[in-house]
Amino acid sequence: MLRTILWFIYFWLYQIIALFFLIKIYFLKKFGTPEKAKTYIHKVTHHWAKSMVRATGSKVCVKGLENVPNNGPVLFVSNHQGNFDIPILMGYIDKPKGFIAKIELSKLPLVSTWMKLIQCVFMDRKDLRQSLKAIDQGIEILKSGQSMVIFPEGTRSKGGPMGEFKKGSLRLAQKTNVPVVPIAISGSYKIMEERKGRITPAEVTVHIGKPILLHELPQDMAKNAIALVESTIKDLLNNNP
Numbered sequence: 001m002l003r004t005i006l007w008f009i010y011f012w013l014y015q016i017i018a019l020f021f022l023i024k025i026y027f028l029k030k031f032g033t034p035e036k037a038k039t040y041i042h043k044v045t046h047h048w049a050k051s052m053v054r055a056t057g058s059k060v061c062v063k064g065l066e067n068v069p070n071n072g073p074v075l076f077v078s079n080h081q082g083n084f085d086i087p088i089l090m091g092y093i094d095k096p097k098g099f100i101a102k103i104e105l106s107k108l109p110l111v112s113t114w115m116k117l118i119q120c121v122f123m124d125r126k127d128l129r130q131s132l133k134a135i136d137q138g139i140e141i142l143k144s145g146q147s148m149v150i151f152p153e154g155t156r157s158k159g160g161p162m163g164e165f166k167k168g169s170l171r172l173a174q175k176t177n178v179p180v181v182p183i184a185i186s187g188s189y190k191i192m193e194e195r196k197g198r199i200t201p202a203e204v205t206v207h208i209g210k211p212i213l214l215h216e217l218p219q220d221m222a223k224n225a226i227a228l229v230e231s232t233i234k235d236l237l238n239n240n241p
Contacts, residue, residue: 049087058084063208138172212228
């Protein structure tokens, strides 16, 4: 319990300190260039996310970083085990990226501000019209050159079997022809979900697969691309210790 209390104190203290970073971002946007502002936003959020994960006492092992393309936007497609999946991917994959995130996160003070700065899109899965609009927003962000992350299960598995991927999850890649980079996260649920909200050190493995170019797939495979990506991530999970 003490670790949990200390982690949340650290979390909110960092948010207060980050207000000074927001001031610098404001001046970079007003007097600098969009690229300088974007670079600084990524630097701050990348460091913040990694520090949040490290503060839990957890160790993260990343395999396959060489599979992340250096140039151009990609769609990262990952399984979803726990609340720490977002900071893990932000902090341990050094490529600017936004997330297709649940709409509840948009209500968190300060956190939502930073998520908007990295071009996250908030989705209400209970509202089909809003969900489609969110996907369209994600498509436009990918077209602008920013990478995106989507969790096609739609909810956390919390250590249970990986859920079935939602149809339409790959629409972002299909409409933009960006590479799909499959990711398997193993063990992240142990940080918070396993002990019902208590922060606990865990060993987490992030296994990054080779990019999949949907527009280069044979027609029969392209029609069922979501099943191909789902099975690829399952294979990566099975290769994790």
